[in-house]
Amino acid sequence: MQLPQFIFRQFHRQRHRNHYVSPLPSATSVVVIFTSLLFILLFFSPTVVSITPESEIFSSTSELRKLYKHESEVVAKLHEYAQALDKNLKVVQKYLEDFEKIDIRDDDEDTEEIVENPMNAYHILKRTVIDWEVVAETIKNHTQVGDLAGEIIKKGEQLPSFEDFIGGSMALVGLQDTYALNLSEIIHGDLPTESVVQRSPYELSARDCLFLGKAAFNKGLYDRAVGWLEMALSRSKEESEDETLLIPTATKEEILPFLETTRRVHDEVLEKRGPYGETWQTFEKPINGKLAKMRKYQKIKRYQPKLMVPLTPVEENENFKALCRGENLRSPKLDAPLKCRYLRRPSSVSILKPYKVEEHSIDPYIVVYHNFMSQLEMDYFKEHSTSRLKRSLHQGRDGRYVATDIRTSKQAWLNKDDGPLIDKISTRIGDATGLEVFPENEASEIYQVANYGMAGRYSPHTDYITGEDHLHNPLELIRGNRIATFMVYLEDVPAGGSTVFPLIGVKVRPRKGAAVFWWNLRTDGRGDPWTRHAGCSVLYGNKWITNKWIRYHHQFKKIPCVKEPDNERTASFQTLAY
Ligand SMILES: O=C(O)CCC(=O)C(=O)O
């Protein structure tokens, strides 16, 4: 079954039919107005037209009637013109008001706070991609500043494209789905997070909901699409009762066909393919009441997360989302042996200032080192990477590196040439883990710094390298595979952005300065698939991490190489560090 897609560009269509966007009178109508005016002026001006006895104008009511008719035509045109000016003024004012809902701030920190809210981010994208075009079109006939985008491009800035706006819309739809956000809250700009409700001054209009419904549909989230489109319908009703709007931003007639198609496709997909798969998701029951009563739908139950058993990609994704939402999937029995402790290494300052270690899983062994890096050290890492950040890529099916939504972040690399602090942190990692990290680039990789923006995420993956390709690379043969990961959070993330291990139910909340450490390989060098992990989408804020991947071959003096029996998994590395 070929899954259908809706065509976007809906916001553009709005421009032509929008209630508040009315084009200025066309060039011909302006000419008509001014010719008529000229005609009246000429007619009444005594210096130009002499009143001759033949003039019938005062005596003949029929002539006066004619004149009056001419005048009213001119007045009608002038009304039209004034109305157009007024409407165009409204377009400009509405844009300005929208922008100024947030006080203008120049300070970098303040602006960061603004863009950290995905609702604000969506509106910034919408304004610069859609509204700018509308405003530019509106003021084109008045002034020379119509080319708003040109002004910015001249400054060497990059502008978002329509595709960026679609990306932003998809991201918002993805956040709503992952965190099961309540639509009636987010349409009013309220974003519920664990601790507080983050507020954005921006509401979502019927047109926004329609657009986001289409984005959800195209993402295969048919259940969510129905939710957005139903919301579009109720917003449209609210807007039609709103006296400040002439007509709703999207009408019922426009929304209904999309909603009907979505409901129909939803039921077809559910019937033919089931309630979820890698590229789609539906409710458990059909929307159509008659179909919903069918016997086969009475038994269907939503997927219940399972741990410690092999999962299909779809099941893994469900575990991933549940963990991101903060659900607890682990049993008390699994968590019972976990401890927190102070770790001292005899040869280092940790004697005075021990590492604070918190266990998250015994097998595979996963721990968090709290307060591992200081604020100054974290700032150093971020500052040295900011100008070098590039879109993260990952290896596609054909082996080439591509940017996809599997990993939506930007990254940069830091090495010892970036200053003495780099080696200082590596020495600390070696000390804390008991592993060999020098020489840089052999025993361990240089630092990868990653920054996740709006809804940035990383789908489930392993850090150890799979496939055969790396076996032909001389450097990889020297280094061996990634035995362990040491990942430090360089920033707090107010909401979302946890690191989760979907197969074993582990979740770690990002806390700045804390580091997560785990073994990717078993003692014999084979990858441990239970270490599959993921970065949840950032719901609010901005996430910074740095990764230090430690390699296998240089550890030969530190760890015993023992083959672990397949049926008896041991956390044999655990003893190394403690
Ligand atoms: O962002 C995260 O929490 C996980 C990142 C990760 O797994 C990676 O960079 O390999």
Ligand SMILES: [Fe+2]
């Ligand atoms: Fe990873």
